[in-house]
Amino acid sequence: MANAHMTSAHKPRRLFITGGSGYLGRHLIPALLQRGHEVRALVRPGSESKLPAGCMTIAGDALVSQSFAARVPPADTFVHLVGVSHPGPAKAPLFRTVDLASVQAAVAAARTGGIAHMVYVSVAQPAPVMKAYVQVRAECEALIRGSGLSATFVRPWYVLGPGHRWPHLLQPLYWLGEQLPSTRATAQRLGLVTLAQMIAALVHALEHPAAGIRVMEVPEIRFMRL
Numbered sequence: 001m002a003n004a005h006m007t008s009a010h011k012p013r014r015l016f017i018t019g020g021s022g023y024l025g026r027h028l029i030p031a032l033l034q035r036g037h038e039v040r041a042l043v044r045p046g047s048e049s050k051l052p053a054g055c056m057t058i059a060g061d062a063l064v065s066q067s068f069a070a071r072v073p074p075a076d077t078f079v080h081l082v083g084v085s086h087p088g089p090a091k092a093p094l095f096r097t098v099d100l101a102s103v104q105a106a107v108a109a110a111r112t113g114g115i116a117h118m119v120y121v122s123v124a125q126p127a128p129v130m131k132a133y134v135q136v137r138a139e140c141e142a143l144i145r146g147s148g149l150s151a152t153f154v155r156p157w158y159v160l161g162p163g164h165r166w167p168h169l170l171q172p173l174y175w176l177g178e179q180l181p182s183t184r185a186t187a188q189r190l191g192l193v194t195l196a197q198m199i200a201a202l203v204h205a206l207e208h209p210a211a212g213i214r215v216m217e218v219p220e221i222r223f224m225r226l
Contacts, residue, residue, distance in 0.1 A: 040071070
């Protein structure tokens with residue numbers, strides 16, 4: 001597996017990001033700017049101040065492609081981070097009205113904007129829990145596959161970080177699951193990743209564009225370092 005560390009010779013990308021003010025976006029955008037990438041990020045009107053200096057803000061609605069599609073060019077890479085925060089069974093209706101609808105809008109905007117590569121944060125699958133959430137993310141992947149776009153699907157299960165630490169309590173169970181042949185594959189696929197590993201995986205994905213479809217699962221995400 002390749003390490004996400006890049007030399008100063010890496011090719012700067014022109015990026016269009018949705019969900020840039022969210023949990024992942026707030027940490028990803030500064031890392032991208034530091035590495036010399038040009039970042040344009042979609043935000044709700046009035047929320048421009050939530051994005052860091054150096055990032056070009058694009059006001060629009062992530063669920064309505066017409067509100068931002070014309071501003072996607074000259075980006076060559078589309079990074080889609082929109083999704084329901086802290087997903088749980090009670091939020092199942094939102095997975096379709098937010099997660100799926102935002103991917104539909106993103107794909108439409110990416111295709112009309114001439115995007116060469118899309119990076120989508122999906123979820124580890126299959127999984128024995130959160131079935132509605134996993135199903136919608138799988139539908140989102142299928143939509144992107146069917147669009148003809150080259151894309152990388154990054155599939156974490158749970159990203160540990162500020163405000164997202166309670167699953168640390170489950171680590172002994174994960175360790176046990178990885179020791180048993182009958183549960184090893186599931187425990188690894190549904191393993192925990194750190195915020196730093198996730199940011200490194202996203203950077204790696206956009207700096208190494210896929211030709212066709214590429215899937216980054218938890219074991220690969222855990223290997224990534226900036």
